[in-house]
Amino acid sequence: MTDTLPVPATTALPPAAPPPARPSATRWIVLAVALLAAGGAWLGWSAQQRLQQLESELVKRQEQSQDEAKEARLLAKQAQDNARDAVAKSALLETRLAEVTLQRGQLDDLVKTMSRSRDETLLVDVEANLRVAVRQATLTGSAEPLVSALQNADERLLRAQQPRLEPVRRAIAKDLDRLKSTRVADLSILAVRMDEAVRMVDDLPLLSEPSQHSDTANALAAAAASSPARASARKAAKSAANAASQAASSPDADPAWSDRVLDWSQKAGQTVWQEARSLVRLTRITQPEGMLIAPDQAFFLRENLKLRLLNARLGLLSRQTATANADIQSAQLAIKRYFDVQSRRTQALQRLLADIASQSPQTQLPRPDDTLAALATLSGGR
Numbered sequence: 001m002t003d004t005l006p007v008p009a010t011t012a013l014p015p016a017a018p019p020p021a022r023p024s025a026t027r028w029i030v031l032a033v034a035l036l037a038a039g040g041a042w043l044g045w046s047a048q049q050r051l052q053q054l055e056s057e058l059v060k061r062q063e064q065s066q067d068e069a070k071e072a073r074l075l076a077k078q079a080q081d082n083a084r085d086a087v088a089k090s091a092l093l094e095t096r097l098a099e100v101t102l103q104r105g106q107l108d109d110l111v112k113t114m115s116r117s118r119d120e121t122l123l124v125d126v127e128a129n130l131r132v133a134v135r136q137a138t139l140t141g142s143a144e145p146l147v148s149a150l151q152n153a154d155e156r157l158l159r160a161q162q163p164r165l166e167p168v169r170r171a172i173a174k175d176l177d178r179l180k181s182t183r184v185a186d187l188s189i190l191a192v193r194m195d196e197a198v199r200m201v202d203d204l205p206l207l208s209e210p211s212q213h214s215d216t217a218n219a220l221a222a223a224a225a226s227s228p229a230r231a232s233a234r235k236a237a238k239s240a241a242n243a244a245s246q247a248a249s250s251p252d253a254d255p256a257w258s259d260r261v262l263d264w265s266q267k268a269g270q271t272v273w274q275e276a277r278s279l280v281r282l283t284r285i286t287q288p289e290g291m292l293i294a295p296d297q298a299f300f301l302r303e304n305l306k307l308r309l310l311n312a313r314l315g316l317l318s319r320q321t322a323t324a325n326a327d328i329q330s331a332q333l334a335i336k337r338y339f340d341v342q343s344r345r346t347q348a349l350q351r352l353l354a355d356i357a358s359q360s361p362q363t364q365l366p367r368p369d370d371t372l373a374a375l376a377t378l379s380g381g382r
Contacts, residue, residue, distance in 0.1 A: 127375045171370035184247035205340040236314040
């Protein structure tokens with residue numbers, strides 16, 4: 001069933017007469033419209049093709065941009081990881097750099113300390129060698145170890161070539177000059193002389209026993225020359241000599257008899273003089289305690305004096321000069337108090353002890369005090 005549209009009323013009019021047709025113009029119009037339609041179709045088709053190309057190109061570019069975005073994200077992640085690693089490495093490098101800087105500072109300080117302590121080590125070594133040399137010189141009694149140590153120290157300081165060490169070299173030169181100019185006594189010779197002094201003690205005459213020694217008897221005889229007995233003996237000898245001379249001067253005297261009388265008178269005078277000397281003896285006593293020594297005490301006195309001299313000898317060998325001198329002085333006082341100082345043996349022993357006492361201070365070697373003081377000053381001023 002079809003719907004019928006109402007026909008308007010105008011359709012009932014008869015059609016108008018068409019104008020006369022122009023076939024050429026219409027044809028051209030139709031042709032133009034056809035051409036326009038074909039051109040529009042072609043333009044539409046080309047536009048469609050171009051649009052499709054653009055869409056495909058956009059799709060490709062979108063896919064490429066997505067790939068690039070993925071790659072960019074991946075690269076960004078890698079860059080982030082690299083940045084994180086770089087930050088970690090930078091922190092590690094900063095830590096290492098700080099450690100290297102600290103180690104460099106410590107190394108610089110160590111180098112400075114070593115360069116500064118090289119001279120100090122040299123000074124300490126020189127001081128130790130000098131002290132060892134002083135001990136060796138004290139034990140051996142020779143200045144050779146000390147001189148050698150000072151010369152060695154001077155050579156080492158010269159090789160160091162440090163201006164601050166010049167005071168030490170000057171002190172070493174001063175100590176060397178003092179050592180070379182010091183006269184050192186030989187301890188072995190002094191010990192032998194002390195042994196000789198000990199041996200001489202047994203031959204010393206005591207004040208209480210002067211008759212046992214001829215030199216003491218001669219001294220006492222000289223002291224007794226001023227006595228009245230000596231004067232009377234001289235008068236008797238003089239009178240005998242005068243009588244002999246008068247008898248020889250008489251004109252009837254025999255020359256041989258006069259000579260015999262003269263000889264007899266001289267012999268008689270000498271006999272009288274000797275008897276007088278043996279009977280009279282004068283002694284000046286300056287030490288009364290020396291005359292009070294009993295014969296049984298003389299042995300202990302001599303042994304005590306020997307022990308005193310042996311102690312002095314031991315003091316010399318052990319470099320104790322003060323103790324040795326004190327023992328020698330004590331022995332000298334004992335000799336003056338108990339023994340005959342007029343005896344040649346006593347005088348010889350006194351001269352020997354005085355000589356030993358004068359030489360005993362020369363057994364002490366001078367210490368290198370100037371050098372040790374210079375070393376202490378430099379070590380303290382480090």
